[in-house]
């Protein structure tokens with residue numbers, strides 16, 4: 001998982017890292033020059049000179065330094081302004097994705113003019129390489145902040161208001177996003193798995209996500225589905241192709257294909273799935289998901305069915 005703003009994977013992040021180095025290097029050079037003059041001035045001065053009038057030569061040097069400072073500041077301001085404009089440009093031919101922040105997970109909806117072709121997932125964002133993606137950011141509760149350091153700067157998600165952010169990945173890979181605004185108890189467990197993949201692979205992924213949940217292949221999975229649909233799970237979660245259609249928690253239609261569960265709190269495997277369902281508060285205190293009391297074989301069956309939803 002790539003997680004650094006200094007290793008950009010697309011043109012927007014490259015713009016930011018260029019500004020970072022420009023500002024950093026200019027500030028370091030200015031600092032060294034100022035300290036150099038300070039040391040020089042302190043060393044060479046004697047008592048008598050301290051009270052002598054300032055020479056015209058020194059005045060000219062001070063004037064030049066002030067002028068140079070102005071030029072550097074204006075230059076940095078212009079480069080900052082140009083960088084901001086490049087980041088805010090609305091790309092043509094963008095894929096539109098709605099991202100909603102919740103305490104404490106990400107709801108991701110791939111838009112389509114045909115409603116039935118829309119895809120809803122959670123904590124998982126796939127991006128086609130080379131094609132811009134326009135995110136429409138909103139919040140279901142408090143202010144969150146969307147940040148995938150390898151791809152873009154941060155953008156806040158505000159309740160009742162839509163902000164936008166363009167992403168463009170030019171290097172294939174898995175990247176991690178985080179919530180970058182303190183949003184309550186589990187702010188630190190609000191992670192997002194981003195995969196930048198070639199366009200044909202992305203098209204296959206999106207098509208697979210559009211499909212209804214896989215039919216159970218084993219007796220245990222069948223039992224697991226029955227438990228899901230007859231217990232409290234259904235009150236919060238949707239699984240497309242079943243009667244479960246609630247939108248309070250993450251859509252679980254293809255939960256088995258996600259690399260991690262609970263917004264990055266745990267790797268996705270059957271043991272973690274079962275442990276999470278039995279007692280979410282042990283892993284993510286304050287999470288909105290309540291514990292589910294189930295016999296151990298029922299719990300294993302439920303985890304097995306969810307794991308099969310690829």
Ligand code: CUA
Pocket residue numbers: 101102104143144145179180181182183184187188190
């Ligand atoms: Cu959401 Cu911090």
